[in-house]
Amino acid sequence: MKVLVAGGAGYIGSHCVKQLVAAGHEPVVVDNLVYGHRAAVAPSIRLHDVNLGQPEAIRTVIAAEKPDVVMHFAAYAYVGESVTHPLKYYQNNVAATLHLLEAMLAHGVKKFVFSSTCATYGVPERMPITEDLPQKPINPYGQTKLDVENMLKALAPATGLSFAAFRYFNAAGAAEDGSIGEDHDPESHLIPLAIGAAQGLRPALQVFGNDYPTPDGTCLRDYVHVDDLSRAHIAAFRLLEKPGSQNFFNLGTGTPTSVLKVIRAVEKVSGLKVPHHFAPRRAGDPPALYADAAKAREQLGWTPKFQTIEPIIETAWRWHQAKPKGYQDRK
Known part of the structure; x- marks a missing residue:
């Protein structure tokens, strides 16, 4: 079509x-x-x-x-x-x-x-x-x-x-072949911000709140x-x-991942430390947000290929490592 x-x-x-x-x-x-x-x-x-x-x-x-x-x-x-x-x-x-x-x-x-x-x-x-x-x-x-x-x-x-x-x-994440990826200006998403901090291309990551009612005190997201x-x-x-x-x-995958777990996964995948510090909670940030995607599985036959955070971050890391300036590297 x-x-x-x-x-x-x-x-x-x-x-x-x-x-x-x-x-x-x-x-x-x-x-x-x-x-x-x-x-x-x-x-x-x-x-x-x-x-x-x-x-x-x-x-x-x-x-x-x-x-x-x-x-x-x-x-x-x-x-x-x-x-x-x-x-x-x-x-x-x-x-x-x-x-x-x-x-x-x-x-x-x-x-x-x-x-x-x-x-x-x-x-x-x-x-x-x-x-x-x-x-x-x-x-x-x-x-x-x-x-x-x-x-x-x-x-x-x-x-x-x-x-x-x-x-x-x-x-x-990014395309598995590394051809395209995430390049926002300004960037507001956690994974590219954490990768950029690890690369030394962005400031230390701010973690907004570490006192939530979650296993490690940071927000859970899907x-x-x-x-x-x-x-x-x-x-x-x-x-x-x-x-x-x-x-x-x-x-969504239905599996919630905390901010600190994302940071640890970026560190594991990249072999680099992610400089970060805690900041006050942001207004309106719920402690947890994650999906029940059963309807998509049942009606679309859709099952996420990427079920856990590390493989997702691996694709993002390949993109950002190859193109630290995003699409500007193609000019």
């Missing part, structure tokens, strides 16, 4: 593009390269430098490419920034998605795969998190993702749009390999054949 990948030059999107090619599909990328990297997309793959917030431009792309499916990874995803600049997040994450959906429906494209987030749950009532728990986001980023989910729920019966929305936990995420998205295509179908899935 021809698959239009919005945000396909970003971290998760570029890995999904690579997995689409491996699965025999034809991806086409739309990315304005604000956070994405042209070098993350193979030269053989068409890339439209278009902002989803420009309705006429995205309509032109949809009309020209005539995709069978659209995958959407083009959100802004910095929680702190969403608190200080909420309009930026509503404009990009909600309004621009509305323009994309309008363009799709205007040209008869009715299959959609959406990158959502576990942030829609806010501080969940229990662990592990199942898809039926109440969604009570505690920041504008999570709220904008939930707003899009609600928009999709309304469109499905009204227009026949079929969709799958994936609520990610912590995406991590890290899922970016290629495993991508494979789940592709597996969802068959669920989109029925017009108006609505599908929601958590994506």
Whole structure:
């Protein structure tokens, strides 16, 4: 199938593009390269430098490419920034998605795969998190993702749009062949920050809180390999054949890993010490967040290839060791 990948030059999107090619599909990328990297997309793959917030431009792309499916990874995803600049997040994450959906429906494209987030749950009532728990986001980023989910729920019966929305936990790792990886500016994810600190390329790592009610006092999170995420998205295509179908899935391993355990794993994989110090807790950080992904296993036949943290970090380490400046090393 021809698959239009919005945000396909970003971290998760570029890995999904690579997995689409491996699965025999034809991806086409739309990315304005604000956070994405042209070098993350193979030269053989068409890339439209278009902002989803420009309705006429995205309509032109949809009309020209005539995709069978659209995958959407083009959100802004910095929680702190969403608190200080909420309009930026509503404009990009909600309004621009509305323009994309309008363009799709205007040209008869009715299959959609959406990158959502576990942030829609806010501080969940229990662990592990199942898809039926109440969604009570505690920041504008999570709220904008939930707003899009609600928009999709309304469109499905009204227009026949079929969709799958994936609520990610912590995406991590890099392509196994080392060709693409994680390169954010600014970087906010724990694993690349820990690796950068070990390499001496970043400051000592701040560990926010060591007095949580967890085995070692640090937060527990669910890290899922970016290629495993991508494979789940592709597996969802068959669920989109029925017009108006609505599908929601958590994506995580279900195995919580503490911040200190991540640091120890980086040290083991790299053979280097990770300089770090403890800092006060951050407001809004729950002690633990991890998924129950049974629904994805049962309905998609999805099982993460990377079940534990060390193999995930091994792929990230190979990428950062080979390209310490990320995609700048390719210029």
